[in-house]
Amino acid sequence: MLFKGHTAEEALAKVHETLGSSAIVVQLKRVPSAGVGRIWGAMEIEAWAQAPAPAPAERGAKPTKLRRTSAESGTMDLLKSWGLGAASTRIIQQSLPASTSELNSQEACLQLGGALLAAWDKAASRIPNTARRIALIGAAGTGKSVATAKWLTIETLRHQQNCRVWCLDGIVANSSEFLIQHAELLGIQVETTWNPALPSCSREFLDLPGWTPSDRDVSDRMANLLDRFEPDCLLLTLNAAYETAILQEQVRAFEDLRPHGLLLTHLDECASPTKVWDLVLGHGIAPMATSGGRFIPGGFEQTGGEFWMERLFAQI
Ligand SMILES: Nc1nc2c(ncn2[C@@H]2O[C@H](COP(=O)(O)OP(=O)(O)OP(=O)(O)O)[C@@H](O)[C@H]2O)c(=O)[nH]1
Ligand SMILES: [Mg+2]
Known part of the structure; x- marks a missing residue:
């Protein structure tokens, strides 16, 4: 299912509201805003998400759960797995909102994706739309x-x-x-x-x-x-x-x-x-x-x- 928001957090909140907190975000994409904002180039976040796989039918079997981990260690693990330099890792960490709630790997991915896009936008803000x-x-x-x-x-x-x-x-x-x-x-x-x-x-x-x-x-x-x-x-x-x-x-x-x-x-x-x-x-x-x-x-x-x-x- 497709969910939209002005920020990654807003899109994620909609995903959870509809599909529950274990929903799996399969793709995160930024697209031109559908509303009047398109005129001045406003963007919004599209999140494609799906409900988690149903629990096994056998009696007594435990439902599959996405690994949940503290917000900080979840994002740190992901950042490390990407092989970014220490300075980049620190900068992204500092840009993340302080959160004590646990994150599953999809949530951590979504949060980091939002932080990366925000950093890109800031860095690219001096590039002209039309270069002459x-x-x-x-x-x-x-x-x-x-x-x-x-x-x-x-x-x-x-x-x-x-x-x-x-x-x-x-x-x-x-x-x-x-x-x-x-x-x-x-x-x-x-x-x-x-x-x-x-x-x-x-x-x-x-x-x-x-x-x-x-x-x-x-x-x-x-x-x-x-x-x-x-x-x-x-x-x-x-x-x-x-x-x-x-x-x-x-x-x-x-x-x-x-x-x-x-x-x-x-x-x-x-x-x-x-x-x-x-x-x-x-x-x-x-x-x-x-x-x-x-x-x-x-x-x-x-x-x-x-x-x-x-x-x-x-x-x-
Ligand atoms: N494989 C590959 N070779 C490239 C690429 N771009 C340039 N080259 C080669 O790199 C060499 C230098 O390319 P130029 O475009 O002349 O480099 P330049 O920056 O203008 O060089 P100067 O004006 O001397 O500073 C040439 O042999 C090109 O064919 C590329 O994207 N890939
Ligand atoms: Mg040259």
Whole structure:
């Protein structure tokens, strides 16, 4: 049966009211609100639940019971089974409402799912709904130009947007010839020097070579180019196949530029939901898009919190 609520707790209360406290929640999903709230993008929680299996018919047999455990140890066990880092586990724990009542594993799952989605929403709040001036930044070789080529192909061919790409040099030259060739093939305007006098297009992409923020000269040059471009969507591009510690170091290194979100590449090599959640929870920054594979425009997706929550649940 389907139950809806504005929050996970509200949906769960309805499940219990109708099916009893041992009801099994089989899926938790966030969907656009059915009411007038849809107009301003309000969301609600859908919980698919079923009644517990009937007790065995034999005389004297004890009814099957879901394992009930204290609220804290139930959620802790689940969090540990997901393999999240210690900082993420602590952050989620702190965000849970204090409860002394016992939870079965479905209730603990539902409570954690609500906490994860809330953390994602908070982290993603700076990502624009419609990105018009997109700049991908990050360390060298993380896949910025390939992802830019994929994104602008989708905007041009699928969404029929009028696009321009700026391929600008840092202190070292930008070696993204394949991006320029690809854009020209699609009839997209390519600019290799900054010219603010050009009329704006409905989608503009800025492609910069990668750099290391500890190099102050290069960083100043890049910050200057970004100031001129004024992106409404500045995404830090990370190679998701790197170790979590390296990804976290790169997030810290680029945080002065206040990226609105992340773009994760190399999803074809590694698509660990644990890594994604450690970034979202530990650094308060969420992926806006992912890119998997070197071939254009394949494997470019805009995924949200529900997708990564389901991936996390699936690995239990
Ligand atoms: N397997 C795989 N390879 C990728 C992916 N994205 C990029 N690559 C490869 O990684 C290398 C670097 O990709 P680029 O897009 O040029 O990286 P970049 O961040 O623009 O590099 P710089 O501009 O030099 O900083 C190339 O050989 C790409 O083909 C991906 O998602 N999966
Ligand atoms: Mg590049």
